[in-house]
Amino acid sequence: MTDKNALIAEDIRVVFGASDYRFVALDGINLKVASGEFAVLMGPSGCGKTTLLHVLSGILRPTSGCVWVDGTELTALGSAARTRLRRDRIALIFQKFNLLPTVSARGNVAIMKKLGASVGTSSPDELLETVGLGAKKDNLPSELSMGEEQRVAIARALYTDPAIILADEPTGSVDSANKTRILDVFEDCNREMGRTILVATHDENVASRAGRVIEMEDGKVV
Amino acid sequence: MLTPDMGSLVISNLYRRKVRSAIAIVAVAVGVAAPIVLAGMTYGSINEVLDRIRNVGADIIVSRTSNPALLGVRTGVLDESLAVKLGTVEVEYDGEIVRPAESVSPVLVWVAEFDGRLQNVYGITPDEFPAFGGPMADALVAGRLMDGPDELVIDDRLAASAGLGNGDTVELMNRKFTIAGVVRAGAGARLFMRLDALQGLTGQNGKVSAFYVKCKHPGYVSVTASAIENEFPGLNAIAMGALADEMAEGMAGLDEFVGAVTALALLVAGLVILLTTYTVVLERTREIGILKALGASRAFIARVILSETLVLCVLVAAVGVGLAFLANLAIEFRYPLLTVETTPGRVFGYAALGVAVGVLAGIVPVLYAATRDPAETLRYE
Numbered sequence: 001m002t003d004k005n006a007l008i009a010e011d012i013r014v015v016f017g018a019s020d021y022r023f024v025a026l027d028g029i030n031l032k033v034a035s036g037e038f039a040v041l042m043g044p045s046g047c048g049k050t051t052l053l054h055v056l057s058g059i060l061r062p063t064s065g066c067v068w069v070d071g072t073e074l075t076a077l078g079s080a081a082r083t084r085l086r087r088d089r090i091a092l093i094f095q096k097f098n099l100l101p102t103v104s105a106r107g108n109v110a111i112m113k114k115l116g117a118s119v120g121t122s123s124p125d126e127l128l129e130t131v132g133l134g135a136k137k138d139n140l141p142s143e144l145s146m147g148e149e150q151r152v153a154i155a156r157a158l159y160t161d162p163a164i165i166l167a168d169e170p171t172g173s174v175d176s177a178n179k180t181r182i183l184d185v186f187e188d189c190n191r192e193m194g195r196t197i198l199v200a201t202h203d204e205n206v207a208s209r210a211g212r213v214i215e216m217e218d219g220k221v222v
Numbered sequence: 223m224l225t226p227d228m229g230s231l232v233i234s235n236l237y238r239r240k241v242r243s244a245i246a247i248v249a250v251a252v253g254v255a256a257p258i259v260l261a262g263m264t265y266g267s268i269n270e271v272l273d274r275i276r277n278v279g280a281d282i283i284v285s286r287t288s289n290p291a292l293l294g295v296r297t298g299v300l301d302e303s304l305a306v307k308l309g310t311v312e313v314e315y316d317g318e319i320v321r322p323a324e325s326v327s328p329v330l331v332w333v334a335e336f337d338g339r340l341q342n343v344y345g346i347t348p349d350e351f352p353a354f355g356g357p358m359a360d361a362l363v364a365g366r367l368m369d370g371p372d373e374l375v376i377d378d379r380l381a382a383s384a385g386l387g388n389g390d391t392v393e394l395m396n397r398k399f400t401i402a403g404v405v406r407a408g409a410g411a412r413l414f415m416r417l418d419a420l421q422g423l424t425g426q427n428g429k430v431s432a433f434y435v436k437c438k439h440p441g442y443v444s445v446t447a448s449a450i451e452n453e454f455p456g457l458n459a460i461a462m463g464a465l466a467d468e469m470a471e472g473m474a475g476l477d478e479f480v481g482a483v484t485a486l487a488l489l490v491a492g493l494v495i496l497l498t499t500y501t502v503v504l505e506r507t508r509e510i511g512i513l514k515a516l517g518a519s520r521a522f523i524a525r526v527i528l529s530e531t532l533v534l535c536v537l538v539a540a541v542g543v544g545l546a547f548l549a550n551l552a553i554e555f556r557y558p559l560l561t562v563e564t565t566p567g568r569v570f571g572y573a574a575l576g577v578a579v580g581v582l583a584g585i586v587p588v589l590y591a592a593t594r595d596p597a598e599t600l601r602y603e
Binding site: 087094 | 508509512519595
């Protein structure tokens with residue numbers, strides 16, 4: 001871990017809806033994740049973990065507050081610049097995988113290059129081998145189990161060789177053997193390559209691999 | 223617009239939704255094919271009529287002012303004996319007095335039912351046929367010209383359509399005729415019989431509808447037409463070329479008709495593309511959100527959707543052209559006497575117009591897709 005912070009969130013508030021239907025998803029979050037740190041966000045369902053990851057990645061603009069990514073104020077950027085920063089610096093692993101349904105597992109990984117992202121030295125095929133899907137490279141998402149879809153999403157995230165990996169329940173749909181495999185991959189990325197990793201999870205096993213656990217409750221870091 | 227990298231994504235999207243893509247392609251292709259077929263039938267019919275006029279070997283048609291014989295009205299309004307007088311008309315040309323007429327062919331035009339359809343029948347003296355037929359005069363493809371009063375000559379398209387040939391017997395105007403010969407289609411009418419036979423059959427003895435005057439020199443044509451009109455009040459003498467041009471001008475309104483129907487067909491095609499593209503955008507809201515969440519720029523999203531629309535439109539154009547050719551073949555098979563004129567330029571033009579309309583119609587949903595906020599689709603997952 002270095003002294004430099006990869007992610008900084010300052011007084012983040014996210015409010016959905018208005019008047020009677022107003023819902024405060026994040027309520028004054030302050031958070032720093034150092035470069036090269038492996039941290040987990042833990043907390044009950046609905047506590048705001050996913051919303052926080054979306055804010056940190058720039059998918060969701062907070063109602064108030066600021067986010068810095070590698071020294072760049074993400075919340076001050078326009079939509080196109082946020083998109084570019086996310087593409088070039090951050091890999092997102094979604095809770096619901098978010099694979100493109102019309103392309104194969106390989107295509108879902110390779111799509112990042114088509115989007116203009118700079119990619120690492122590993123090819124999509126190699127990454128799919130790494131997550132144990134070498135035999136299902138040509139399968140469509142509809143031909144994969146949930147756990148396999150999750151692993152494709154992880155391979156896609158690793159393809160861009162990102163500085164920061166934000167993962168939302170990355171082991172939620174996989175068996176214990178594959179959970180270990182995925183966590184080994186995350187650990188390698190963190191230890192060998194110095195990637196910053198922030199994982200939202202309910203899983204104590206995942207938390208045990210991380211260097212720091214950040215507890216959340218009712219939209220706040222506790 | 224469509225890079226090789228994007229190509230597989232575009233094609234896989236279209237292929238994955240193949241039923242929807244196929245229905246959209248066929249629906250819009252009909253919109254592209256319809257104007258091609260309609261224009262082909264309209265201009266084919268017009269040009270065939272004009273060609274029939276242009277192919278007549280004579281230079282001038284002389285008819286009653288109020289009665290344009292070529293339109294096929296049942297008429298015998300001029301005395302056949304006028305032919306002699308027309309043949310002796312004199313004009314001044316290049317300072318000399320000349321008799322310009324090489325031949326004067328009296329023709330009686332009648333309309334009669336043949337093979338279930340109304341057809342113009344030309345009554346003409348067989349000896350005059352070479353002068354009348356002009357470039358088509360040597361177009362006898364079978365048999366000979368009509369000799370006797372019970373003989374007919376028909377053109378090859380009518381022969382093919384009715385399944386008739388040389389020597390066959392047919393009934394026309396309640397009388398039996400033998401087909402003496404078949405000529406290549408293209409001059410005057412499709413049916414010819416002897417002038418005296420048609421006159422007798424219609425009770426128009428000594429009467430004709432028009433005279434076709436062939437001049438000895440092309441330079442004589444306009445002065446001869448003027449001289450005939452001056453000398454014979456009540457007669458109309460028009461150079462054949464001018465008549466064809468006049469008729470073409472009179473039919474110019476059909477351009478607007480074809481244009482209006484084309485615009486309507488393309489409007490419907492455009493709306494189908496608009497609906498299809500909008501449906502694509504709606505059903506792929508989540509995919510678009512995913513792509514944007516992964517870092518796809520607005521331009522990338524726009525290019526993917528617009529490329530799909532473009533590929534769809536190109537397929538539409540190809541299928542539309544194919545459908546048009548099939549429709550033309552079906553029409554020509556069912557109605558062999560109907561001329562469908564399909565020129566490459568017109569086919570390419572309508573196909574290109576269909577692609578352009580489709581792509582334009584796709585732009586609004588594409589812009590909508592490109593500006594969607596990824597958080598809208600992903601934040602509640």
